[in-house]
Amino acid sequence: MTQQLAPTIDRAYARSFVDDAIRPEADTWDRAGAIPEDLLDRIAGAGLWAPFLPSELGGAGIDMVTLGEIHEEVGRGCSSVRSLLTVHTMLSWALQRFGTDAQIQQWGPELATGRTLGAFCLSEPGAGSDTAAITTTAVPHNGGWLLNGVKKWTTNGQRADLFLVFAKGPTSTIALLVPSNAPGVLVNPIDDMLGTRSSMLAEIAFSDVALGPDALLGPSGFASGMVLTGTLDLGRYSVAAGSVGIIQACVDACSSYAAQRRVGGTPLRDLPLIQAKLSDMVTDVRAARLLLAEAGRLKDRGDAATIMATWIAKYFASTAAARHASEAVQIHGANGCSPEFPVGRFYRDAKVMEIIEGSTEIQRMTIAAEAYRKWES
């Protein structure tokens, strides 16, 4: 009997998985507003839910540069699937970074294999960019915690098994691991969003949810803000990667369309104005990919500069994705507005990238603050 070697999880591996299992179906899922269970299982089978977790936990121990490449490839195929990977990644990363040994043993293998899917609950009906305005509370109760509040826009909230919930604790914002089947958790699906339509969003109400002491993830007090900062950093990295994927998908779709579509007897590809659009897409996708890789390299080195590098990569990639997806629809004309071509989906999904994990405005403020910092008096 020949022993099967575990595949190397890298960009090429992810690319072939995406081209086989994701890309051909993405428009169908977009219209259906859900990712089928079968695909979730196939992602698990491919080992792609959290391959950065160490092999002892069932991951593949891949580095962050490679993780970015994988999320780019998935984002090229379907931003909704990439969104599910993003929030699962955020929870899995936070667990391995801040979890106790017992928490890591309990949840790590579940998350690595995708038997348990994670989601990230920060935003509320009244608090998005202003994270300090959250009103969900966690109060000490019977040696554990009592959770009350409402979270909104939770990606994969309809399907996830474990929520990473941020709540106001006794002295600071704290992070809690909350199983979706805990008594008092009520999940209300949010359908019909503009973009990432199959990412199964939900509003989640927590009413007197009683949790044990082991629900608390990471330190409370001074460093609890780090759990949020670190988790959002990983989310931002993944969204930056997904945005690179959207630009690449635009390049692929437009170069193919422009080769076959003719106007006045001339292929679109020969028109200088169309070439200008394509050349900007190609240039920006390379630039965005380099910014992403730089952020990933800094993460792999444990260099604190990765946080700002990730803000910049996400700002560049998401705004470029929105710009180029708009031009991709333009190049396709009426076909671009029809369900027969994927560029309409890229356009809607790209708009979402400018809002999630730090909106464009918040990014600009943060990046400008970095520029000013050295000159503060």
Add this chain to the structure above:
Amino acid sequence: MTTTDRILAFITNRFPQAEISDVEDIFSLGYINSLFAMELVMFIEKEFTITIPNDELRIDNFRTAKAMTELVDGLRSAVV
């Protein structure tokens, strides 16, 4: 450079206008947000090749360069 000097150098590199000594409370300067707290922890872990356990991520361990030095020294001696 001593451990304290390296920590002070990191802080003043991030905030050149900060004139701080090793016993000055950096939180009283008003610059510290959660982003810088994260950067500081990442810097210390990388610079001194240590992992700071959750229960050491207490504000008192990060208030001054001196406190951070003691934290680093304590964790380094624990791994040796």
